[in-house]
Amino acid sequence: MLMPISTTSLAMRNSCFTRSRLPLVALASTSLLLAGCETSIDVPEPEHTPRIATSYVLDAGPANDSLGRQLFSDRQPFVSVSQRLFDSRELKGRNDATIEVRDEAGTVVQRYRSARPQSGGTFGTDGYYQPRLSYQFQPGSTYQLRVAVPGIEPAESQLTMPTQVPVATASFTQLSSPDPYGGRKGRLSVSFDDPAGSTDYYLVYARLLDAQGRFLTWAFADDEGDGTVSISAFKLSVPGGYGTYPFSDRGYEGRRLTLTNTVQYYGDGGTGRGPRYIEVVVSHVTRDLYLFYNSRRVYQDNDGNPFSEPTPLHSNIKPGFGIFGGATDAVTRIPL
Structure with a gap:
């Protein structure tokens, strides 16, 4: 049986009964022995440092092509923060992130704002972002992403945009x-x-x-x-x-x-x-x-x-x- 999960350990019940191909009658006759043959094992929860979890796919389309990015849902910027192993709450996006993309010269070419409406909101918008500037990413150019969330170490990545293959x-x-x-x-x-x-x-x-x-x-x-x-x-x-x-x-x-x-x-x-x-x-x-x-x-x-x-x-x-x-x-x- 499983015992309640705490924030520091998971208590698991482990039977000492070994696998065998015993007939049904034999299994029934051993059922009383099993009752006193359980051990309790504490499995410590691994240490966890919250980290930024993000997904963003740059494309070479116009910055204001919101419909195109809705069709390609994986291309919308999304930001969340990792959870510890035994945290069973639903992972939610963060609406307080700062996202920037810089070009090879280190110039900020794109910034983002939360896509969540200011009042009320709609289902599924937490954690998604939309561009603020009109910059259009160029095939063959290199870009660096930087994402920051209050209280969490900033995260970065870099890529070179693929060329167009007609x-x-x-x-x-x-x-x-x-x-x-x-x-x-x-x-x-x-x-x-x-x-x-x-x-x-x-x-x-x-x-x-x-x-x-x-x-x-x-x-x-x-x-x-x-x-x-x-x-x-x-x-x-x-x-x-x-x-x-x-x-x-x-x-x-x-x-x-x-x-x-x-x-x-x-x-x-x-x-x-x-x-x-x-x-x-x-x-x-x-x-x-x-x-x-x-x-x-x-x-x-x-x-x-x-x-x-x-x-x-x-x-x-x-x-x-x-x-x-x-x-x-x-x-x-x-x-x-």
Whole structure:
């Protein structure tokens, strides 16, 4: 049995009964012996120094592109503070952080303010931030992030923004009429020329737009096994978590990379406006972001499995936890 958890230790009850393949009758006959065969073990709680926990993905879009960052939810700055191991309270974001990004010359090019409304607030806004300045991050440039929270040691990280890798060709062929749930299928093909002389990392997305170019919904791979791909891990991604599939060009450096796959999307995203375009986004990302997304996926795969190996999330925030990543997009639009 488990005893109450204190702030300094976890008392656990450990039976001295050893595993065996005893018949049911034999197990019943030993039940009285077990009652007096328990020991109590104190497991001390590890010391914990609160550290900043943050997530931010720079992109090369305009600073005022708030809709674009809502679609790519992982790209919004988020700040929290780590909790001790036995603290079971829900982790909440901090709205009192100071966030700055500096360029290679050490000049502050972007500052941030809390995205939480001044009065009332809305669900899910704690800890999220939005830019205050109009600076647009430049591909190929190096930036340093600094995050400070009152009473906590500041945290920093640095990255170089990836260059843009333009889409070489893209096509989409409609395969079916809407099913009873409004789902449609099509054949999507996209290719781009990978830079030579370096290992590079990518994500590929596809989204549906209406006649005015307004976002409707995301497309996703209908059957990951039916496509023709030049890299086995090359999969269409959907932003925001489990559907994120970053891939590396390792072994294919300097070649044209191509993805051809059957994709599915659901009508108009509930807007009542019909889709008129499919827009393909090839996102060239930093190595740290590639490692973070892959470690996050393994962590999610292991959730609830007590026999899995511990899966630490990749972090490049020091001192602290989290990810400072960069993504530079190339976009092409295909009429339906």
